[in-house]
């Protein structure tokens with residue numbers, strides 16, 4: 001199955017799942033969460049015209065080349081009197097422009113005379129240095145759509161509108177399972193044939209960054225009965241996310257368990273690394289089985305599981321941004337799977353890590369992004385390739 005089709009199916013699966021409940025959270029706790037309802041402005045922003053400069057507010061008509069007396073001083077946080085005709089007001093950045101004034105001149109272009117009257121040296125224009133009421137937003141306007149993911153900028157916008165709390169989609173509950181008899185947790189001694197479990201922490205950290213509630217279900221032995229039992233025991237979760245045990249080996253049981261007690265929607269994807277990516281349902285609970293090789297886990301999580309989780313929360317734009325760059329390497333052998341090479345940008349060209357084995361996680365630690373090589377493609381140096389920055393998929 002081509003990558004696009006698998007993604008479409010996963011997104012359809014996410015879109016047809018029951019809508020997640022919403023919860024109301026203090027603004028500061030909404031980082032990485034998704035808005036459950038549109039954010040509508042209850043204010044004009046700014047609420048009143050204010051000065052963009054430290055200087056003098058005046059009515060343009062009153063300026064005839066004769067110095068003007070200063071009738072009031074207005075600081076940010078004060079409520080000014082209407083401007084007396086024939087005068088100017090001393091004003092500071094962010095202070096409300098008094099009624100009757102229609103321009104502000106910055107103090108660098110003003111001379112205060114001995115009698116404290118002010119002379120302006122440059123031509124003045126109507127509205128200059130005034131930030132009009134409602135220039136950013138007006139009452140009733142939609143500022144953020146439902147389904148927007150909240151980060152520092154969106155939180156700041158909500159704060160500027162006075163929102164102390166926001167209505168967000170509840171966290172997606174994800175059970176993380178690491179399958180493999182060879183796995184040992186870091187901190188334990190390593191026996192013969194054993195390796196440390198790295199996928200567990202990769203997924204748990206990543207899911208947390210994505211705003212998910214993580215149920216770490218530990219290591220699952222390579223055994224069909226144990227697999228069935230553990231999947232059945234996971235309780236109320238929105239997604240079971242596992243690594244390993246999805247290929248064709250005699251110790252790969254996840255696909256079998258799904259076939260027997262649910263439904264297997266995909267198995268064998270035209271992606272490298274990540275071919276045995278599996279998804280389906282186990283007794284009605286969605287399951288995404290990522291391949292166990294650490295770079296395969298990473299690539300399939302970034303490109304398929306992450307979009308699924310975002311769409312599950314109602315996010316429309318789930319695809320990472322990417323851009324075209326010239327390849328700084330050659331690719332003489334066309335592949336029958338779409339490859340995602342761990343690469344970097346150097347002098348405006350994409351270069352790739354020396355070892356692209358799907359078992360080498362270090363390739364991704366070295367990399368700044370994934371370099372996409374389409375199936376059936378060969379490349380000569382200088383051909384354009386798509387580059388997906390890792391920063392686009394890590395949050």
Ligand SMILES: Nc1nc2c(c(=O)[nH]1)N[C@H]1C(S)=C(S)[C@@H](COP(=O)(O)OP(=O)(O)OC[C@H]3O[C@@H](n4cnc5c(N)ncnc54)[C@H](O)[C@@H]3O)O[C@H]1N2
Nearest residue numbers: 178180197198199200244245246247252275291292293296
């Ligand atoms: N005859 C075939 N063999 C394999 C095929 C195939 O098409 N025909 N596909 C290969 C590809 S491609 C991949 S990818 C792997 C995926 O296999 P599984 O998802 O079943 O994963 P495992 O066999 O359980 O493990 C693969 C590899 O990754 C290591 N691993 C697993 N979990 C972890 C973990 N949590 N932390 C660190 N490393 C982990 C595991 O020890 C294996 O080395 O199948 C190929 N085989």
Ligand code: MOO
Nearest residue numbers: 273274275296358
């Ligand atoms: O898809 Mo596998 O990750 O190529 O080794």
Ligand SMILES: [Mg+2]
Nearest residue numbers: 245247249252
């Ligand atoms: Mg296997």
